[in-house]
Amino acid sequence: MTDHSTGLQIRSLIRPEGVLELSLVSVETPAPGPDEVVVRVEAAPLNPSDMGLLFGGADMTTAKAGGTPDKPVVTAQLPPAALRAMAARVGQSLPVGNEGAGVVVDAGTSPAAQELLGKTVAVLGGAMYSQYRTLKVGQCLLLPPGTTPEQGASCFVNPLTALGMTETMRREGHTALVHTAAASNLGQMLQKLCIEDGIPLVNIVRSQQQAGILRSIGATYVCDTSSPTFMDDLVEAVAATGATLAFDAIGGGRLAGQILVAMEIAANRNSTGYSRYGSTVHKQVYIYGSLDPGPTEFTRAFGTSWGIGGWLLTPFLQKAGPEAAQAMRERVALEITTTFASSYTKVVSLREALDLEEIAIYQTRATGTKYLINPNKGSGGS
Amino acid sequence: MTDHSTGLQIRSLIRPEGVLELSLVSVETPAPGPDEVVVRVEAAPLNPSDMGLLFGGADMTTAKAGGTPDKPVVTAQLPPAALRAMAARVGQSLPVGNEGAGVVVDAGTSPAAQELLGKTVAVLGGAMYSQYRTLKVGQCLLLPPGTTPEQGASCFVNPLTALGMTETMRREGHTALVHTAAASNLGQMLQKLCIEDGIPLVNIVRSQQQAGILRSIGATYVCDTSSPTFMDDLVEAVAATGATLAFDAIGGGRLAGQILVAMEIAANRNSTGYSRYGSTVHKQVYIYGSLDPGPTEFTRAFGTSWGIGGWLLTPFLQKAGPEAAQAMRERVALEITTTFASSYTKVVSLREALDLEEIAIYQTRATGTKYLINPNKGSGGS
Numbered sequence: 048m049t050d051h052s053t054g055l056q057i058r059s060l061i062r063p064e065g066v067l068e069l070s071l072v073s074v075e076t077p078a079p080g081p082d083e084v085v086v087r088v089e090a091a092p093l094n095p096s097d098m099g100l101l102f103g104g105a106d107m108t109t110a111k112a113g114g115t116p117d118k119p120v121v122t123a124q125l126p127p128a129a130l131r132a133m134a135a136r137v138g139q140s141l142p143v144g145n146e147g148a149g150v151v152v153d154a155g156t157s158p159a160a161q162e163l164l165g166k167t168v169a170v171l172g173g174a175m176y177s178q179y180r181t182l183k184v185g186q187c188l189l190l191p192p193g194t195t196p197e198q199g200a201s202c203f204v205n206p207l208t209a210l211g212m213t214e215t216m217r218r219e220g221h222t223a224l225v226h227t228a229a230a231s232n233l234g235q236m237l238q239k240l241c242i243e244d245g246i247p248l249v250n251i252v253r254s255q256q257q258a259g260i261l262r263s264i265g266a267t268y269v270c271d272t273s274s275p276t277f278m279d280d281l282v283e284a285v286a287a288t289g290a291t292l293a294f295d296a297i298g299g300g301r302l303a304g305q306i307l308v309a310m311e312i313a314a315n316r317n318s319t320g321y322s323r324y325g326s327t328v329h330k331q332v333y334i335y336g337s338l339d340p341g342p343t344e345f346t347r348a349f350g351t352s353w354g355i356g357g358w359l360l361t362p363f364l365q366k367a368g369p370e371a372a373q374a375m376r377e378r379v380a381l382e383i384t385t386t387f388a389s390s391y392t393k394v395v396s397l398r399e400a401l402d403l404e405e406i407a408i409y410q411t412r413a414t415g416t417k418y419l420i421n422p423n424k425g426s427g428g429s
Numbered sequence: 430m431t432d433h434s435t436g437l438q439i440r441s442l443i444r445p446e447g448v449l450e451l452s453l454v455s456v457e458t459p460a461p462g463p464d465e466v467v468v469r470v471e472a473a474p475l476n477p478s479d480m481g482l483l484f485g486g487a488d489m490t491t492a493k494a495g496g497t498p499d500k501p502v503v504t505a506q507l508p509p510a511a512l513r514a515m516a517a518r519v520g521q522s523l524p525v526g527n528e529g530a531g532v533v534v535d536a537g538t539s540p541a542a543q544e545l546l547g548k549t550v551a552v553l554g555g556a557m558y559s560q561y562r563t564l565k566v567g568q569c570l571l572l573p574p575g576t577t578p579e580q581g582a583s584c585f586v587n588p589l590t591a592l593g594m595t596e597t598m599r600r601e602g603h604t605a606l607v608h609t610a611a612a613s614n615l616g617q618m619l620q621k622l623c624i625e626d627g628i629p630l631v632n633i634v635r636s637q638q639q640a641g642i643l644r645s646i647g648a649t650y651v652c653d654t655s656s657p658t659f660m661d662d663l664v665e666a667v668a669a670t671g672a673t674l675a676f677d678a679i680g681g682g683r684l685a686g687q688i689l690v691a692m693e694i695a696a697n698r699n700s701t702g703y704s705r706y707g708s709t710v711h712k713q714v715y716i717y718g719s720l721d722p723g724p725t726e727f728t729r730a731f732g733t734s735w736g737i738g739g740w741l742l743t744p745f746l747q748k749a750g751p752e753a754a755q756a757m758r759e760r761v762a763l764e765i766t767t768t769f770a771s772s773y774t775k776v777v778s779l780r781e782a783l784d785l786e787e788i789a790i791y792q793t794r795a796t797g798t799k800y801l802i803n804p805n806k807g808s809g810g811s
Contacts, residue, residue, distance in 0.1 A: 298729055324741055337729065344726045347680055347719065348514070352744065356736030359706055
């Protein structure tokens, strides 16, 4: 077993003058309490939400490399608006990395902790871009035997988001879904989940290549915003599925409103007579991402029974309650190599994650470009 | 008693070629069934929602007068987009007028119907721009003795909307309100109701003159969009009241988003530490009108706990249930000359309501310009 008393960790700091500074620091690993374990982190994905915290709104085209080869430092400028938005975190050196997986290399005295020793676990623990993390037993999701840390790295954010979408659909009385940016890792996962659970899903993508990705995993309804027949295609797909709930990862622009218009047209097809207030069917779009950070714009051509709102996993899980959340986590663990499998284009070390060339690639968030950090890559850990 | 076997009624028709036609038709008054009464309508307001049905999106600057002095006909052109939106009503001659009040001049055989004979009642009956209406007893709200039809004309749309707003606030867990276009008849009513019920209310208006109207009836928080300090004023008022729910009559433009931004800034004032997802307080704007029919635009600078949606009285009352709705109606009847009093700038007959000069005034929906139709004006009815 390697020495795990200290380990490296990625930090993100915004200086008052509007400079982002990314660095590696060496931190001590707290000794585990009775009900705690030490996890050697071997896989942690770079999710869009992680990049929000990592880059803090900085303009990464201004990024400069500094520091030493062992302890690289990256600096970049924040536009004034971004600096204002980040006021509450200025001056704090923040660890990053929502989720990841690794091997339990030390354990407290309790039987529950001891039982995890040597096992591979997934964790939604924060600060996962670290070599070692001391965590409560209750934070660890035990993976089925034979599951690798890479396979288990993304057990929470995307799988629970996909399950949160179908569960929100059921709880709010809808029976089918629309999803945008649908060729993403999450989008493919949602499509697999919907096939398994028999939920009609309308996928919105922006190219024929992305449409092909979804069709290859069994998607029935794929609408391409780059097609001249997009709105007609969307109306037909929404009418065929009866979808009245959409999850939108894009946020900016006119797409959220277009989805509501398509839902209204589909709803009115089956109605008889004129209602000056539009269809009485409630049509809802939840914006859960911000791939387009620009303003959201819509014409209110969809009656009065509609809503647009924010959606975030954590408040959803709190509303769902601990039992429902635990059931979702257990399903994810069972299906982590099938329904909820993720794929990555590259595995990088902590140092490589701060390499300007790598940043230039992974920060684009382009479909099919997803990085995984292995904080113990090359350290002989596993 | 005058002959009420037939009476005049305003009709709105959209022809397939995109022409709106307003006219007066003579209709028979159905004889009342056992549980019905005949109401001689003496007061019916021209609410914004009535004008939506009356004008059907036609461009009233193109209006032309025709017909005869006794049976005037007004025609106007619909822009192509409006014609598409009105497809479902093309070719149907529709009566207009959501609400009104009058005197019961005939009654069916049941005791409940007989008891209303000679009484003044308010009705949400549709087709109220008619001289006579045969209605179910259950549709009639008996007004307190001494209440005139003019005083009782607006018992439903504005009073129940104001009560629906405060009731929605309670049901959804908010404790204060923001209201736009707040100097309107409805806005003044809402301010009086909030004072009586002890609900903090932030009024948004667009001139100092409108601010003065609200202050004169006791408003504490009035923010004027024409002031250079508007956003600062709004943040302060929202922070002082703790308002996290707004009702917006304007719809188009950036105001709905500005309200959410103000709520987010106010919510973050009391929070400690940085949350990358913004405040966890749910912030909601309901759009219930469309004074600005243009697109709605917002930058999502208010975290993830927010919603923008449509709000309409009828679905709200259905959700609230018959008992709650009846309690609201009874409160309105009791306070119709105080909290829920409306005022009008002019009383017109059915013929005068189709006069081009009158239309040019009342269709602007400007604050302080509200018309009342007395379908029996000059007919010696009362």
